Amino acid sequence: MSPNSFLGEFEQMVLLGILQEGDEAFALEVRREIERSADRTVSRGAFYTTLDRLERKGYVVWSEAESDDPRRTGPLRRFEVTPEGLLALRVSRRAFDALSRGLDEVLSEA
C-alpha cells in the first residue's frame, strides 16, 4: 500500500516530532520539539491544522490523557503515528534518498 500523495515538509516534521516524543507526544511537546530541532518558530495555527490534516489522512491518531498539572483546564492529546503514517514517511524518505543519491558532495555541509 502506498500513500496517495507525498507528505509535505511540515507534515514530515510533525510526524517525526511525534515519533521522537514517543509516549510523551502531547501536542505542546511535539511543537516544542520541532522548534528545537528545526531551529525555527512554528505557528500554532499551522501546527494544529497539520495535526488535523494528518488525522484526516489516517496518519496519526490521538487519545485523551489526564494532566498531572491541576491548573490545566482542558484535556491533553497524546498523538501516535499510525502504520499508514509510518509508510508515508518511509515512501517520502525513500524518494528523498533516491533523489539525493550521488549528491553528497553538493549537499554535505562544509
Next chain:
Amino acid sequence: MGRAADPGPGGASPEHGPPGWATRLLERVLPDGAVGASVAADLEEEFRDVRGSRGRRRAEVWYSWETVKLAGHFQWRALRAGVGTMGRRGGGLDRQLQNARLAMRHFVRAPGFTATAVGTIALGIGASVAIFAVVDAVLLDPLPYEEADELVAIWEWNVPRDRRENVANPGNFKAWRDRSITFEAMTAVSMMQPTKFTGPEQPEEVMTQYASPDFFSVLGMQAALGRTFTPDLSAVETTEVVLSDRYWRQSLGADTGILGRTFQLNDTPVVVVGVLRPEYVAFGEGTDLWASIDVGLGDQTNSGRWMMVLGRLAEGRTLEAATDELRTVASRLEEEYPEFNAGWSVNLVPLEEQIVGDVRATLWVLLGAVAVLLLIACGNVANLFLVRATARRSEMAVRRSLGATGGDLAGQLMTESVFVSGAGALIGVGVAVAAVHWVTTTMPDAFGIPRIESAAVDPTVLAFAAALTVGTALVFGLLPGVQAAWTTPGSALSSEGRGPSRRSGRLRDLLVVAEVALSVVLLASAVVLVQSFMRLTSVDDGIEPENVVVGRVNLTGDRWDSLSRQIAFYEELIDRVAARPGVETVGGITFLPMDGLGAGTSYWPADAPTPAADERTVADVRNVEGDYFGAMGIDLLQGRLFDERDRVEGTRSVVVNRALADLYWPDESGVGERIVVNWDDQTPWEIVGVVESVRLQGPDTEPRGTVYLPYASAPFFPWMHVVVRGSTSSSDVASAIRGEIAAIDPEVPLGSVRVMKDVVDRSVARPRVTGVLMIVFAGLATLLAAVGLYGVLAYAVSRRVREIGVRIALGAEPRRVLRLVVGEGTRLVAVGLALGLVGSFGVQRYLEALLYQVDPGDPRALAVAVAVLMTVSLGACAAPAWRASRVAPVEALRPE
C-alpha cells in the same frame, strides 16, 4: 519528558490567568470538544510559562496576540472548509459570516445564475445612480451662492403679448431699485455679447457681459483667484474685468500672473482683477469675462430693453410681497412713461426656478423611468431567486429538520440577496461613474441641461446608491426569504417538496404581470417622447442647414468706429469668400436662427394710424448682407431679394417673412407695401420681397413676423455671422473665411465657427437626449420583462415535462401543447398589458410638459407599446412552448 506540573517561578494563582476576553474569543472560534479544549489548554499552559519567565503584563500581551492569530487562523479555516465554528454558537456576526460563506458557495456553483442576477441589478442600479447624479447636481444641490433662496430674477412682462421674461430697461431697473424696500440689493448684467479681447496672445473674440459692480457680491460669489469688482466705481481708474474659470484655463493656460495686468477689451483698457470659481454663474452660461460698468446710471434714456436684473430679497420679505411692490412701481412707471412702458409690468422668478425650472420635468421623468427600470430588474431577480428557492426546497427542508429556524433560512436568502445587490451596485456605480464623467467632460452641451457639468458621483450620490442597494436587496430578497421561512421540515419528504409550490408559482406569475405592466408604462411614455422629438425635427423650420458653415466676425475698437468702414469690410469679406473654390453662396446676418438671443421691435403698416404703445405687434429684426437667403436656404415667395438697387443711399427696402405678410396682407402680395419699423426713427420701409418664415427661436416655437434689413442701410450691430454654403468640408470653409479675414485685417478675430446643422441640433438637444434615453430604458425594461416571462414559462415547462409527456402519450397533438404553453404566457401578458395601460393614463400628465404637438395619451403610442410588448412576449413564449411540444412521451416515465 514528563508533563511539567511545577507552577514555575512566578507562581500561579487563578486570579492571574490569561485575559478573559481572549479566552472567551478562543472558546468561540475553536472547534468543539476535546480538540478545541486541548488547544486552549495548551496555550494557557504556555501562558503560564511565559508569565513565569517574563512577568504577568508581558505574558498577557503575548497571550492576547497569540489568541488573535489563532482565532484568525481557525476562523479562516472554517470559512474555507465550510464548517461553521462561530455560527454554531449563535452570535449575530457569526451567523452572518456563515450565511455569507454559504452564499458565496452557492454563487460560485451557479455562475450563470449569479451573472444574470448581478448583471440585471447592475443595470438597474447603474442607470438609477447615473440619472440621480444629474438630478442631484441640477435640481437638489442648492445654487452655489450664499442664501441662494433669497435670489430672484426680475423681468419686464409685456402683458399684451404675454412675454413674461423680457429683458429690462436700465431706467426701469433704476426705478425698481430706488423705489422698493423688499429688496436688500438689486443688480443688473447685460446679455452676453461678442467683444474683442486683446490679452497676452493674439486678439481674440470673447463673450462678455457688462455687469453692475455689485453683481457678484449680490450673488454671493467669490473669486478663486484675486477678487471680484470694486463696489465703488468712482474709485476705479481702469475698467475691471473678472474671468471665468473655463476661459482662464482654456485660453490663458491658467496663468496666475494674469492678475493685475492691463489688456484691451474692444480697444479699451481693462485690468484683470480676478478669476471666478468653476461654478455656475447665473445668467452667464458661456460667458468668458465680465466687465464692471455703471449699467444703471449711465443709461437713463427710456429706450431699449437689454439688461437682466437680479435681486436679493430683504430679510423676512417674501416673493409675493416683492412682486406686489414692484408691480406697483411698474404701474407708476407706466403712467410716467406711457409711450415706452404702456403694457409693461414685472415678473419675479426665484433664481433657482429660473435656471432649472424647465429641465425639472425632464429630469423627474428620466428618474421615474430608471426607477421603473430598477423595479423591473428587481422583479426579474426576485423571479430568479424564487425559481432557485424552489429548486432548493429540499435543501431548505433538510436544514429545517436539522434545527435551522425559519428565520435562519430567511436570513440565509436575504444574505444572498444582499450579495447580489451589493455586487450589482459595485458594477453599476462603476459604470455610472464612468458615464457621468464621460458626459460631463466630453459632451455637457449635448444634453441642453444647465449645471450638468457639475454632476458627479459624490458622497450624496453614493449614499443614494447604498440606499438603493439595501432597498433592492429587500425588494427582491423579501419574497424568497419569506417563502423560505415558511418551509416545514417535512416538506423535504413530501411529494410537494419536489414539485413546484403553487404559492411560489403564483408569486412568479404576479412578478411577470407587474413587469409587463411597468414595461408598458415605460414603453408608451418613450414612444410619445420619441414621437414628439420626431415631430420637432420634422418641423419645417424654414432653413436648410446642411452644408452650411457659420462663423462670427465682430468689428470693434477705434479702427472700426465708422459705420461705412464696417459696411465696406463685410461687403469685401463676403465677396472674397464667395470667390473661393468650393464655396457656393455667402451671406451674413446679425443673429443666427435658433441660436438664442436676437433683436426685435414693434412695427405697423405705414398707411395705418400709429397704434397705441400697448397694441403694437413685435417683429424680429435682422440685418443681412450678401446672399444670406440663398446661403441659409430660405425660399423667396414673392417679389425679390436684396440687390444693388438697395445699396443706393436713401433707399429703404426690406424683406419680410410670410408670417408678417400674412398678418397684414393675408390675401394679397405684401410686396410694394410700406411698414414702420420702430427702431431709431419712424420713416417707412418698402417691402421688396416676402420669404418663407424661419422658426428663429427653435422648432418648438411658432414663427413670428420678421423684418430683414440690408446691413448697409441699417448697421445696428457691429458683428455679423458669416453664413457660407459650400461643397467642400466644413474645416476648409472655415479656413477660407479665416484666410480672407486675415487678408483684409489680421487683427479681426473670427469666433464661434460652427456647422449650422449643429446649431439646429443643439436647439433640440434636450428632447433628443430625453427621447433616446427613454427608448433605451424602455427597451431594456421590455427585454427584462421578456426574460422574466421566458424564465417563468421555461421553468413551468421543465417542471411539467412528465405531465406534458403523458398528454402527448395520450394523443395530444404537439400543436395543442404549444398552444397550452403560449396561452399560459399570453394570459400573464394580457393582464400585465391591461394594468400597464391603466398605469400609462396615470403618468400622462407628467409627460405633458415635455411634449410638442403630441397628446400624451395618443392611442397610437399605446398601440405601438402594446404591439412591441406582445411581439417580444410571444418571442419569449416561443422557446419554452416549442420545447414542450417536442417532449417525448417516454419522458413521462423517466424517474425524476
